[in-house]
Structure formats: C-alpha cells, structure tokens
Amino acid sequence: MVTIPGLASLRGRVLLLAVGIAGLVILLAAVPLALLLRSAAYDDAEREATYAAQNVSDYLSSGTYDDQVLDQYLKRVNGRTSWPVTIVMSDGDVLGAGLSSAALKSATRDGGRAIDADGDGDQRGDGDGDADNLGFVSDARTISVDDGRLVEILADDGDGQARVVASVDNSVIFSSVRTRYALVGVAALGLLLLAGAAAEVTSRRLVRPLRRTADTAGRLSAGDLAARAPEEGPAEVAQVAVELNALAGRIDELLTTERESTADLSHRLRTPLTAVRLGVEALPASERKVELEQHVASLQRTLTQVIRAARRPQREGVHPRADAAAVVRERLEFWTPLAEDQERAVTVDVAGGESWVRSSADDLATTIDALLENVMAHTPEGTPFGLRLVPGPEDVAIEVHDDGPGIPSGAISRGQSDRGSSGLGLDIARSTTEAVGGTIEVGRVDGTTMVRITLPTAGSPQHGADGAAQP
Structure with a gap:
C-alpha cells in the first residue's frame, strides 16, 4: 500500500x-x-x-x-x-x-x-x-x-x-461563457483553499493538545513523574489528558509508597544487623571469624545501597546525570594505591573533557568500584588491568579489563559464582547499569577478561535531558 x-x-x-x-x-x-x-x-x-x-x-x-x-x-x-x-x-x-x-x-x-x-x-x-x-x-x-x-x-x-x-x-x-466558467473556477479554487484553511485551523486545534499529551507521556516514560498534560482541546482529547494525569499521579504515589516501605524495612534491618556484627566481633580470632566479618560488611554495604536507592529521587532529582570521565578518574585515583601495593600495572585510556551519562555519580562510582574490587580480589597480585572510557553520540562505554583467569559465563546473574565469590560485585554493577537503561557485557578478548558497561548519554547540567539549553 x-x-x-x-x-x-x-x-x-x-x-x-x-x-x-x-x-x-x-x-x-x-x-x-x-x-x-x-x-x-x-x-x-x-x-x-x-x-x-x-x-x-x-x-x-x-x-x-x-x-x-x-x-x-x-x-x-x-x-x-x-x-x-x-x-x-x-x-x-x-x-x-x-x-x-x-x-x-x-x-x-x-x-x-x-x-x-x-x-x-x-x-x-x-x-x-x-x-x-x-x-x-x-x-x-x-x-x-x-x-x-x-x-x-x-x-x-x-x-x-x-x-x-x-x-x-x-x-x-x-x-x-468561458469567462464566466473561469470566474466560477476561480471561486471554486477559492472555496477549496478556504476549506483547506478551515481544516488546517481545526486540525491544529485538535492535534496541538494531542501532541502535548504525547510529549507528556514521553516525559513520563523517561522518568519525569512531575510531568502533567494540559487538559485542553475537545472534550475527548481533554479526557485523555485527565486520565493520563491521573495515571501519572497514581504511579507517583505507588513509587513513593514503595520507596518509603523499602527505606523503612532497611532501617529496621540495621538494628539486628548491628547486633550480628557485634556478635561476630565477639568471636575468638579465626579464619571463620574473618569470613563472617566480610559477609556482614558486604551485607551492610548492600543495605546502605538499598536505602540510598530508595531516597535517590529526592536526593538527586528526577533525571540524575554524571560526568563519567570525572567519576572514572576519581575512582581510579582511589584504587591506585592498592594497585601499587599489589604491584599491578594499570593502563588508563580516558579522553579529556566531559562525558555526561544518565546515571547518578554515586551509582556510577559504585559500579566502577564493584568492577575494580572484583579485579583486586579475584586475580593474582601483579596481574595488570586497565580502564578505558569510550564516548559516543548516543552512549558512553566503560571497559575494565585484566589478564586474570576470566569470569564464568552468567556470572553477572544474582547468586552465581564470580571466580569463587558470591557474585555480589558484578550483580551490583548489573543492577545499577540496567536501572538507567544501560547494558553490561562480560567476555574475553585476545586472552583478556573484559567487562564492558554501556550507559546512555545525557545533557550537561546546563542543558536538558535532550541537550537543549535551559533558560
């Protein structure tokens, strides 16, 4: 057709x-x-x-x-x-x-x-x-x-x-007669133009509120829960806007309730977790005690991350964004002393300038920490590793590679082994990456273990989410 x-x-x-x-x-x-x-x-x-x-x-x-x-x-x-x-x-x-x-x-x-x-x-x-x-x-x-x-x-x-x-x-x-026909033809053409102009005005008045409603739906799907459609236009179109606004309000209420419930539950878990930690510290020194202390510390970090995630919309706004280049440099600076202590050669490839991505700085730092901690904890000392940032027009890729033994297939799924560990580090990286619409891939390239996360780009703080300058 x-x-x-x-x-x-x-x-x-x-x-x-x-x-x-x-x-x-x-x-x-x-x-x-x-x-x-x-x-x-x-x-x-x-x-x-x-x-x-x-x-x-x-x-x-x-x-x-x-x-x-x-x-x-x-x-x-x-x-x-x-x-x-x-x-x-x-x-x-x-x-x-x-x-x-x-x-x-x-x-x-x-x-x-x-x-x-x-x-x-x-x-x-x-x-x-x-x-x-x-x-x-x-x-x-x-x-x-x-x-x-x-x-x-x-x-x-x-x-x-x-x-x-x-x-x-x-x-x-x-x-x-021909002259009269020509005059009538001109009048008919004028009538067609008048009908077209009237239809154009009518269609604009009909389509304009529909477009605004569609724009509102797009903003809602992008995470702007404060977006509301103007309730204007014909009765049927205005009714669509009314229902969309009611749906947005209901979604906001549900998310608020979920965040509050999660934060409340997490706070309630802090007291018994503290008791467990004190109980573990009271145990006699042994390898088992060290192992338990690591598990308790990991659980405490996870609980803190849950609380921070529950409070994130209030803390970071509706559309969080971060300069990936700055975060990568900061986290690399943090891990460099440990790498030097373990005699690891570090390769860094981070271009100058800014690379804004759709993620909060804390979440991106947590993701990079999880990947670098995975390298430090599960590869032999002296194993070289590298960090590379690849900016693009629509997304930004961050690659962490090392010369270790490799990561088993499916290790980024929750609860599966990551080179003998609980798999929590890669799972944290996966969840924080996918929460903002990114992806994570694990594989080996030319004998090197490669973990690649890809995050969608975002405008700088002086621009909107679409890169347009804000007034």
Whole structure:
C-alpha cells in the first residue's frame, strides 16, 4: 500500500477529508451550474440584442430620417454593441451590419406576420389612439440559425413593413461563457483553499493538545513523574489528558509508597544487623571469624545501597546525570594505591573533557568500584588491568579489563559464582547499569577478561535531558 507522506497523520487526514468533501460538492454542482451559466449567457445576449433592435425600430418608425442618416445611425449603434443590427427595408434594401443569405432567408420567413396595431386591417397606425400616428413596432421574435440566434422586430418605415434584425453570434456567447466558467473556477479554487484553511485551523486545534499529551507521556516514560498534560482541546482529547494525569499521579504515589516501605524495612534491618556484627566481633580470632566479618560488611554495604536507592529521587532529582570521565578518574585515583601495593600495572585510556551519562555519580562510582574490587580480589597480585572510557553520540562505554583467569559465563546473574565469590560485585554493577537503561557485557578478548558497561548519554547540567539549553 502506497502512503503519501504527511497524509498518514491525523492532521493530514482531516485536511484531506475537508478538501475532498468540498471538491465533491463543487463537482456535483458543476454540471447544473455550467448549464445555468450557458443559459444565462444566451438570455443576457438576447436581452441586449432586443434592446438594441428596439431602439433602432423606434427610430425607424418615427419617419424623420433619410437613408444616409439612418445608415450613419446604424453605424453608431453597431459600434456600441456586440450584437450588430441590420435593417431590411420594405423595398428590399439592406442597411447596417448585413446578414448572410441563410440568416436573411430565415429572417424574412415571417409566415404571414405583419403589423396591425389598431386591428382595422390596414396595418397602419401605432395603436396608442393619439394624433402623432407614429409607425407601429411589433414585439421581438427570436429565430435560431446555424451560427447563433436572430432577434427580429417588425417596424413601419413609412413605405411599408421593415425588419430590424439583431444578430447573436455563438462565438461571442461562447467567449462570454468561458469567462464566466473561469470566474466560477476561480471561486471554486477559492472555496477549496478556504476549506483547506478551515481544516488546517481545526486540525491544529485538535492535534496541538494531542501532541502535548504525547510529549507528556514521553516525559513520563523517561522518568519525569512531575510531568502533567494540559487538559485542553475537545472534550475527548481533554479526557485523555485527565486520565493520563491521573495515571501519572497514581504511579507517583505507588513509587513513593514503595520507596518509603523499602527505606523503612532497611532501617529496621540495621538494628539486628548491628547486633550480628557485634556478635561476630565477639568471636575468638579465626579464619571463620574473618569470613563472617566480610559477609556482614558486604551485607551492610548492600543495605546502605538499598536505602540510598530508595531516597535517590529526592536526593538527586528526577533525571540524575554524571560526568563519567570525572567519576572514572576519581575512582581510579582511589584504587591506585592498592594497585601499587599489589604491584599491578594499570593502563588508563580516558579522553579529556566531559562525558555526561544518565546515571547518578554515586551509582556510577559504585559500579566502577564493584568492577575494580572484583579485579583486586579475584586475580593474582601483579596481574595488570586497565580502564578505558569510550564516548559516543548516543552512549558512553566503560571497559575494565585484566589478564586474570576470566569470569564464568552468567556470572553477572544474582547468586552465581564470580571466580569463587558470591557474585555480589558484578550483580551490583548489573543492577545499577540496567536501572538507567544501560547494558553490561562480560567476555574475553585476545586472552583478556573484559567487562564492558554501556550507559546512555545525557545533557550537561546546563542543558536538558535532550541537550537543549535551559533558560
């Protein structure tokens, strides 16, 4: 199916519907309107031709002229009208514009038609009963001929019955009809443009609140739970905004309740955890005590992270962001003394400048600490490792690699072994990375263990999430 660009949208379809309906109405009205215009053009032409013929007939019936004056009068009349007038005198002379033989034959075929105003049979008198006794003028008669129509009027020329004929030429009529058709076409085009403009205004008013509602939904999906759609536009569109706002409020309430419940539970666990830690410290020195102390310390760190995660929206805002380059340098500086104590060679590849990612600085630091701690704890001393930051237009990659024995497949899943450990370090890195829409990969490249985390980019604090400058 072929889709015309721009017409697949609601706005395009409203515009197409309005213009289509207007075009259909114009098309349905075109045929009767064309016939009406054609008929009106002939009626107007016959009326003007009749008026010209009547003027000449009245002058002819007065009897106050000679042939030379009458001929000059006809030239003046024909110079002012599109319908030339011809006089066929009672003696057969033809004055004025002249007629073709066929038209002249049609005009003189009167079927016995004659002037008899007063009904006395003498075909004389004007029939008004006064003393002027002007010659009588008959009513106009229309005769159809091959190239148009003739308007004929009988008039008394003083010597008999003369015929005054005005010609209505089809070519002149057609030119007038074409002009009228063109005017109607321009009006139809204006109607289509008006319908399109009205549809454009209507569709804008309809689509604008829908777009704002869609933008609000996008902001909500991006984590901006304070976003609300404007409740405007048609009733149905406004109802969508109302329901979306109610849904956003409900989600905010549920998340708040969840955070509060998690923080409350974590705080409640601190007391028994402290008791466990004190109990472990009271045990006699042994390898078992050291192991228990490590587990308790790990549990305490995890509990602290849970509390911090529960409080993160209030602490860091709705859209946390961090300069990955700065965090990597800071954490590398923290771990460098231990690496030197263990005689490890460290390779660093962090480009200058800023690399902002969609993650809090604490979460990113926790992730890097978990990866570096995994290297320090589970590779032999003296094993070299490296840290590399690869910025990109849409994401930023952080790679930690070492020359150790490698990490088993699936070690980043919770509860599985990570080179003999509980697997908590990689699981922390996985959870914090995936929480912001990132990914984590573990593998070996050319005999080197590689852990690669990829985080989506974000605007700097002076810009919004989309990189646009904030006012």
